[in-house]
Amino acid sequence: MATLVYLEDHEGELVKGSLGVLTKAAQLGDDVAAVVAGSGVKELAPQAGRYGAKRVFAADDPALASPLPQPRVDVLAKLVADEGFDTVLFGASVLAADVAAGLAARLGAGLNWDLVDLELRDGELVGKRPALQDSVLVEVGWKGEPRLAIVRSGTFEPSESGGDAEVEDMAVEIQDFSQGAAMLERAHAESEGPSIEDADVIVAGGRGLGSPDRFELLEELAKALGGAVAATRAVVDAGWYPYATQVGQTGKTVSPRLYIAAGISGAIQHKVGMQASGTIVAINKDPNAPIFEYADLGVVGDLHEIVPKLTQLLRDRG
Amino acid sequence: MKVAVLVKEVPETSARTRIDSGTLRLDRSGAAALNPFDAHALEEALRIREADGDGEVVAIMMGPSGAADSLRKALAIGADRAVHVVDDALAGSDLVATARALAKAVSREEPDLVLLGQQGGDSDGAVLWSALAELLQLPVVSQAASLELADGKAKVKRQTEYGYDVIEAPLPCVVAVSDAINEPRYPSLKGIMGAKKKPFDTVSAGDLGLSADEIGEAGSRTVVLALADPPARGDSVRIEDEGDAADKILAYLSERKLV
Secondary structure, eight states: OOEEEEEOEETTEEOHHHHHHHHHHHHHOSOEEEEEEESSOGGGGGGGGGGTOSEEEEEEOGGGOSOOHHHHHHHHHHHHHHHOOSEEEEEOOHHHHHHHHHHHHHHTOEEEEEESEEEEETTEEEEEEEETTTTEEEEEEESSSOEEEEEOTTSSOOOOOOOOOEEEEOOOOOOTGGGSOEEEEOOOOOOOSOOOTTOSEEEEEOGGGOSGGGHHHHHHHHHHHTOEEEEOHHHHHTTSSOGGGBBSTTSBOOOOSEEEEESOOOOHHHHHHHTTOSEEEEEESOTTOGGGGTOSEEEESOHHHHHHHHHHHHHHHO | OEEEEEEOEEEOTTSOOOBOTTTOSBOOOSOEEEOHHHHHHHHHHHHHHHHHTSOEEEEEEEOOGGGHHHHHHHHHHTOSEEEEEOOGGGTTOOHHHHHHHHHHHHHHHOOSEEEEOSSOTTTOOOOHHHHHHHHHTOOEEEEEEEEEEETTEEEEEEEETTEEEEEEEESSEEEEEOTTSOOOOOOOHHHHHHHTTSOEEEEOTTTTTOOTTTSTTTTOOEEEEEEEOOOOOOOOEEEEOSSOHHHHHHHHHHHTTOO
């Protein structure tokens, strides 16, 4: 197996998720290379050796300065064609998913995504993907090469094995349509808002709250429990609560002892950010909400009545 | 302005969905509906048409003949025209095979803008737009929390792991919208009645110039090997609120020493 791992970078660091995938790739076989693609990223390339890459390709070009997918498809397509990789692996992210799907379409290759494990079975690569709200685990494979895969975030921990990698510079050629999209404003790390990653107890709210001012109910409950308040993507996008508190695929991944989800339907986008929580309590009016499939305690009812009562009961206990 | 909206049919959230252990495909025999995530893409298209005062919204779906009702619902909500790509040869298409069929259907329409929802409500697939844009050779922007059109360009606020980017792409382009971008409307009675008179094209793989080896299982490079049970999460408890839910939650938490 000749594997290429796409390493994503952000603010001068290689992203942890992609280093985790590289670690796993190196455990599955020793012919593992990595690629970094960006502007000023060449200096990051040698780090990949510590996580098991034998070679690292550095596509370092101003045209790759913005984290946009299509120019990176051009870089990876050239690399696969020139070097003959039979497997290309990605750690899930907004950027990596778009790169992987574009690459699959260009190469006519098979892409399996949202994998929570990868293994070799009789020399064949097998991926495992949870489906139907994680009620079933599907084993997936590939026909032909290259095999492309996106691994669910947080699946593999990066671990250093201490090797050195040979860094190779890559000439970057970008197609016209790949340069169509342009970045006007880059996201910057938000310093505002409380840190939810270290909280022992999290009370999270979603669209079911009905309006932004209802977050007060959650803030009071969180205070009574000594916890922090988090939010879903839908309400953060709607401007109800700060981005720094967002839990899910494009937000934070948290694992508090207790996670109380109020008015959250529990779409996969949210679930991947909180499923490792110790105990999950869900309050939702809709008995069919997906969150009930993975809540430890599911409460079908109106959060606007239940949450204040619970807060009061906690206060009464002193 | 002509906007193409890609929609699909997914099992109703209340339906007990399963994967057929024989074919290893999603069993689509139960109650089905328009993918709720696609309703946001359709809503955005309708708002663009309304702001424009002119233009056309074409809803395009690939799916079995039984899915036609969901596509009609898109017409009832407000799309002007529907294109249903239906062919037995498409069954079992994976991401790239699906993107090939949809790319052909979209390019026939020559839209100014192609909109998709954030994910399929069934497979949790969230990568189609990028494969589609690649085959159409158009710029793509995903995870759009807002979309503005001006001067022949789409300006998108994209949410990533790090916050919000602002990205601009020239039309025509492909944009995948988040489910927070808008609040989708419901079909009105007038809309439902009017939908019956709207153009509804049914096209086959052959009509789109697709060969058998590009689509379906033959055109797919991924396979489902087997089904397994996921790791168990432990026993879960379900209660209905009868006025005492708060007490029950507290008792549950106390028992587990969580408060």
